[in-house]
Amino acid sequence: MRILVTGGAGFIGSHLVDRLMENEKNEVIVADNYFTGCKDNLRKWIGHPRFELIRHDVTEPLLVEVDQIYHLACPASPIFYKYNPVKTIKTNVIGTLNMLGLAKRVGARILLTSTSEVYGDPLVHPQPESYWGNVNPIGVRSCYDEGKRVAETLMFDYHRQHGIEIRIARIFNTYGPRMNIDDGRVVSNFIAQALRGEPLTVQKPGTQTRSFCYVSDMVDGLIRLMEGENTGPINIGNPGEFTMTELAETVKELINPGVEINMVENTPDDPRQRKPDITNTKALLGWEPKVKLRDGLPLMEEDFRQRLGVAKKK
Numbered sequence: 001m002r003i004l005v006t007g008g009a010g011f012i013g014s015h016l017v018d019r020l021m022e023n024e025k026n027e028v029i030v031a032d033n034y035f036t037g038c039k040d041n042l043r044k045w046i047g048h049p050r051f052e053l054i055r056h057d058v059t060e061p062l063l064v065e066v067d068q069i070y071h072l073a074c075p076a077s078p079i080f081y082k083y084n085p086v087k088t089i090k091t092n093v094i095g096t097l098n099m100l101g102l103a104k105r106v107g108a109r110i111l112l113t114s115t116s117e118v119y120g121d122p123l124v125h126p127q128p129e130s131y132w133g134n135v136n137p138i139g140v141r142s143c144y145d146e147g148k149r150v151a152e153t154l155m156f157d158y159h160r161q162h163g164i165e166i167r168i169a170r171i172f173n174t175y176g177p178r179m180n181i182d183d184g185r186v187v188s189n190f191i192a193q194a195l196r197g198e199p200l201t202v203q204k205p206g207t208q209t210r211s212f213c214y215v216s217d218m219v220d221g222l223i224r225l226m227e228g229e230n231t232g233p234i235n236i237g238n239p240g241e242f243t244m245t246e247l248a249e250t251v252k253e254l255i256n257p258g259v260e261i262n263m264v265e266n267t268p269d270d271p272r273q274r275k276p277d278i279t280n281t282k283a284l285l286g287w288e289p290k291v292k293l294r295d296g297l298p299l300m301e302e303d304f305r306q307r308l309g310v311a312k313k314k
C-alpha cells in the first residue's frame, strides 16, 4: 500500500506515520509545508527506503501515485490558525479540493481530519454526528470551523458526484508527546507552564469544558476508520469531560504542586462545552479510547521535560 499523509510532519501526522511505517508492506509519502510541523518529528524515518518527505503546500496541486490519502494538512491550534486566517481557509478549501482531485485521478481512498469545531458552540451536549452545529460564520474562528465544514461538504460532493471513497473523522482535542512546546493549546500550555514554574493560565470563565484524547488512541481510531467500510463523519475523541479549572488543578497536582493558577482573559467565540457522543464510533469502528487523562499527562510530561531540559526532582 502506498500512502500519502499530508501534514505528516505535525503532531498527529507524525504519530500516524510511525504507526503506518510499522507495517512493512506500506510505503509512506509525507507532504508538508512545515508551517506548524517540522522534519525533526520524522527524523527516525528520513532516509528509510519506504519513506519519502516532500516540502509541499497543499494549496498547490500534487501528483503522486498512491492508494490512500490521509489529509491532515492544516494548522490546528487556534493561535496558529488565526495567525493567517486567509491562508487557513485556503488550506481547508483549496487544499482539500487538490487532494480530492488527486484521489479522483489515481483512484485513492481519502480520509479528512475534520474537527469537533464543526459543532461550534454546541447547543446539544454531548455532540452526536447528527448535530449540525452552532457556528459563527464571520467570527475569528470561522476560517477554521467553516473551512473544515466546507472541506466536509467537498468530500461528500466528490463522493456523490464522482464515486470517490471518502472517510471523515471529527477529531476532539488531542494531546501527547511531540506537541509544539509553544503550540498554544491548553494541555501543552499547562504542562510547559508547570515545568517552567510559571502560573497556569486558565482563560475565563474556567468552567468551559473539553474532552481530551491521547494521541495513540487517536491514531488507532484514524486507521480503523480508513480501513473500515464507513464514510463517517464519525467522532473520534475521549468522552471524559473536564472544565479548564479542573484540568489546571490536575496538571498542578501531577506535575508541580507549588505552581499558581491565574485566571486570564479569553478569546472571542470560545466554545463553552465539548464532549463527543461516541456511540457510533464504538458500534461502527469497534473503537473506544484506552488512555485516561491522568495516565496520558505523565507520558506527555516526560517528553516535555526532555525537550525543555527540566529534570524530575528525586
Ligand SMILES: NC(=O)c1ccc[n+]([C@@H]2O[C@H](COP(=O)([O-])OP(=O)(O)OC[C@H]3O[C@@H](n4cnc5c(N)ncnc54)[C@H](O)[C@@H]3O)[C@@H](O)[C@H]2O)c1
Pocket: 006, 007, 008, 009, 010, 011, 012, 013, 031, 032, 033, 034, 035, 036, 037, 038, 056, 057, 058, 059, 071, 072, 073, 074, 075, 076, 077, 091, 095, 113, 114, 115, 116, 170, 171, 172, 173, 174, 175
Ligand atoms: N490536535 C487536535 O486536537 C485536533 C483536533 C481536531 C482536528 N485536528 C486536525 O488534525 C490535523 C492535524 O492536527 P495536529 O494537531 O497534528 O496539528 P499540527 O499543527 O501539529 O499539524 C498540522 C500539519 O499540517 C502542516 N500544514 C499546515 N498547512 C499546510 C499546507 N497549506 N500545506 C501543507 N502542510 C500544511 C503543518 O506544517 C503541520 O505539520 C489537522 O487537520 C487538524 O485540523 C486536530
Ligand SMILES: O=c1ccn([C@@H]2O[C@H](COP(=O)(O)OP(=O)(O)O[C@H]3OC[C@@H](O)[C@H](O)[C@H]3O)[C@@H](O)[C@H]2O)c(=O)[nH]1
Pocket: 076, 077, 078, 114, 115, 116, 117, 171, 172, 173, 174, 184, 185, 186, 187, 189, 190, 201, 202, 203, 204, 208, 210, 244, 266, 267, 270, 271
Ligand atoms: O493557556 C490556555 C489555553 C487555552 N485555554 C482554554 O482551553 C480550552 C481549549 O482550548 P485549545 O486552544 O486547547 O483548543 P480548542 O479545544 O478550543 O480547539 C481545539 O480543538 C479542536 C481542534 O480542531 C483544534 O485542534 C483546536 O482548535 C479553551 O476553552 C481555551 O479558552 C486556557 O484556559 N488556557
